[in-house]
Amino acid sequence: MDERVRYSTRDGVAFVTIDNPPVNAISLVVRTGLQEALSKALADAEVGAIVIAAQGPSFSAGADLRDLDCGAVPPRLTDLLRDIEDAPKPVLAAIQGSALGGGFELALACHYRLVHTDAQLGLPDMALGLVPSGGGSQRLVRLAGARVALDMLISGRPISAELAVRLGLADRLVRKSPGRAAFMAARNFIQAKTPPRPTRTCEAGFANPDDFLAAVEERRAAAEDDKREAVHRAIDLVEAALLLPFEAALAMEYAHFASLAGGAQAHGLRHAILAERRAARRSVPAGHPPRPVARVAVLGGGRLGSGIVRACLAAGLAVNLVEQDEAAVLRARRRIASGIARDVAQGHLAPDQRAAQIARLNAGHDIAVLSAADLVLEAVGEDHETRRAVFARAGAASRPGTLLASAGLAPDLAALARASSRPADVLGLRFFTPARWVRLVEVVCPPTAAPDLAASGGAFARMLGKLPVSPDPSGDGDSLALPVFGALFAVAAGALCAGADPPEIDTALRDYGFALGPFQLADLAGLDRLAALGWPGIGGILLAEIMAAGFAGKEPGEGFYRHPAGAPARPARELDALTDRLRKRAAPGGGWAGKPTKAEIADRAALAMANAGARLLASEVARHPSDIDAAMLAGFTYPRWRGGPMQAADTSGLLAVRTRLRRLSECTGEALFAPSPLFDVLIRDGLNFEGLNPASAGQRPV
Structure with missing residues (x-):
């Protein structure tokens, strides 16, 4: 035995x-x-x-x-x-x-x-x-x-x-x-x-x-x-x-199990679990113990900052929130207290824990509190000049060895590191809104970062119950999830210009398996944050136009949908004029044969996301396809049973994916669908994306 x-x-x-x-x-x-x-x-x-x-x-x-x-x-x-x-x-x-x-x-x-x-x-x-x-x-x-x-x-x-x-x-x-x-x-x-x-x-x-x-x-x-x-x-x-x-039912159970175990959904779900495990394990590399974090200082109490504060409080951390003046402090306190109250009402937090969380929060406008922090986290918005000024003050006010992090989607980390005068202590911790609930945190370390910063950022994210995912090489703000979501949003914007409306497009992606469609996700993330990324093509144009029209997303109350307090979201009819203008500017037809169907929208979205992921791999921003899958699962409600956009491409077959991308590229003329050269390499060598993951026998093609 x-x-x-x-x-x-x-x-x-x-x-x-x-x-x-x-x-x-x-x-x-x-x-x-x-x-x-x-x-x-x-x-x-x-x-x-x-x-x-x-x-x-x-x-x-x-x-x-x-x-x-x-x-x-x-x-x-x-x-x-x-x-x-x-x-x-x-x-x-x-x-x-x-x-x-x-x-x-x-x-x-x-x-x-x-x-x-x-x-x-x-x-x-x-x-x-x-x-x-x-x-x-x-x-x-x-x-x-x-x-x-x-x-x-x-x-x-x-x-x-x-x-x-x-x-x-x-x-x-x-x-x-x-x-x-x-x-x-x-x-x-x-x-x-x-x-x-x-x-x-x-x-x-x-x-x-x-x-x-x-x-x-x-x-x-x-x-x-x-x-x-x-x-x-x-x-x-x-x-x-x-x-x-009983015996017949037992036989039926085993037959169902065997049928499911060999199916695409079970394979996709196993891949999702392994992808998240790999990403989390690599986010805390061995050999460089993380710096301990017990007290966090968050600079900025807006939508992003207040969500980060709530995540830290829920993890049992003490938090100093720093805002620019007393009025901003009061607004931030109300936002955080309201969020904690919702957690209690929705059963996410026991009533007796509410007071304990609030007691761990110290909010004010005196930057001197940074001297007591183990981690200073900037969440002031997507304005680069404001960020640089904040990092200059944070570097001077915090003690040596304190982690200095930016939570922005597109931070210029090299500039922030220089502004802080402490380049070895600066990293990016890219949170996605709502930061209290979205599981993804991208840990980005610029070349000047000390060797223990990657482990420190990953350990902090895990402390909050988040999934840390790291690009490689870390570069200066590269993201794994944002280019892939950007490809999805570009398809949605193209479908909008071709005659579909936001609810129809969101329904198409929910039918594909997303918990939220691309316009719902954009409203939740904040249109101002996404617009600051400066995406090329129709997606970037749509975001710029909607921001210029005064619509910023769910938090302000209106984006692609209206979000009345205490009521379900509903389509924002005020966008009809903007949509009409965009449709006149868009290329005729956009390769669609009439008004897009749900199936066509979902198919283009899947192809565009896989292509964006392949480009990240070819440029070596992503270490492994499974990292891209993990980021999309944790950050953008990608359907778990599909495993992620790269796993979905494997399931469809890379030859078929490349063929469909070529056809779309030819009929639309859009760079979005021009196949990444990585498809040619993988198909030539008989590999797929799974073969590039660390647990697989296949090696990265030259």
Whole structure:
């Protein structure tokens, strides 16, 4: 038996311990070890009960992503768990920490479950585009009913140990050692001759069949427009638990799992997870420990600065907010307090934490407070002259070694470094609005930055719960996400000039899978911030025109949409005249055959984003395609199940993508669609974008 599953006996109890650090993943080796241990315990006449436990802080966090393709290699999880459930001797699970995915399925297959108070139990398979494979959907329904099962399967959110006991998913709450408690319970079972209790025989979840089926139909109706295949399969599996025999439903679950595991959505979601892991890991390079940050000074309390302040307060940091005068300080305080109040009202923040956050904020207009800060973060807007003046004052007022960062979208970092007189301490921390919620932070270090600045910026972003992504070489303000979003926005602007309106264009991209369309994203980001980037072509023209017309986005109340307080956004009809002017200036037709359809808009957008990403790779602004994917996922609501724009291009096939780009370039004459030479290199060498990522065997082509 492999050492990752240990076996011992005492007083008639067989103790089976999973020891597969760091999270006790249910890998092929662990499945084999559990099968051997079960067979050994059942063959031993001296053993009257079995305890399955785990070494370390977690029971099991589920499958190993690297082992997912081995799921069909015997013993399959579904077969192993059926054998555990069919055991003629009581099997107890001793659960601490995380019992997720296959780990929770293992627990459900045991006859009795003891959970430590810190345990978290759940089925996060949906995040991978999958349904359970070991009978989890069927056993969960039998114990807790349709509504609980549907919520846990579709949301993927874990539940607490206390709630698990209340729902009947666990038998007893344990405050000390669950292993010891399970051992003592097992001895009692032997003495009392307590029989096994197979979960498949439980019918508590079927107590009210009418309510059961009503819950299924409600969730099916709510998910009608959900493009995730796994959501619809999960609903079908919950329904099957009531309508089919257990073995038939188990077979259906595994068939759905196998079908999804080989599909594009599951592959895209696995790619998304790995891309974010790679980006986060590389953002804190080894060998240069990050500088500690406990107190942050934020210069500027407008839309960007107040969002950064709220993110810092939510992370438990002390914050000094510096504004230009008392009136600006009061406005910033009101904006921050209002945002914190919304967090409480929406359930993002416990009411008793509200006062604690506000107590950590010190707002004023005296720049002398910078001397106490570990990080000074400029968020004054996109005006370069104002930034340089702020950095000159910040460099003089802060103590040596303090990090000096700009949160702007297009900072001239070399100029800011010179203005600060502290070039080794200056970096870019590019936040995207709303900064409180957008997960992406781009960490940009100019050539003059000290070696530990990249690690310091990445560690700070992770402290805030953000995903740090770094361009390479860092240059002077290069971005991974903005050129790709700029390509998307250019397609949207072109479609607008060809006769589509903003709601139609946004709907087309939401149908593609984005949570928000390009005009919704632009309003949220702030049209003033985007306009300062000076994008070329029709996208830049549209932003300049709308800013000149006095529309700046969601925060001021009107952009491509009107945003009345407390009411849903609605189209801004005041833009009709501006749109008419742009349509007259645009090239006739723009390559569209009449008014653009939703499918045409989404197709052009996908091609343009992939092309923009390829150019970033060819110019070596991006280190890896997965970094671009991670940035778009975290910053611009790109559909996770597609994996990112570079992964989507791989799925479509690079030869097909290049061919379609060439056709668009020829019929539109737009540089946006002129294929990057990188497509030729990859196609010639039989590679794709995935082959350029670090975990792949392929190397960057010369």
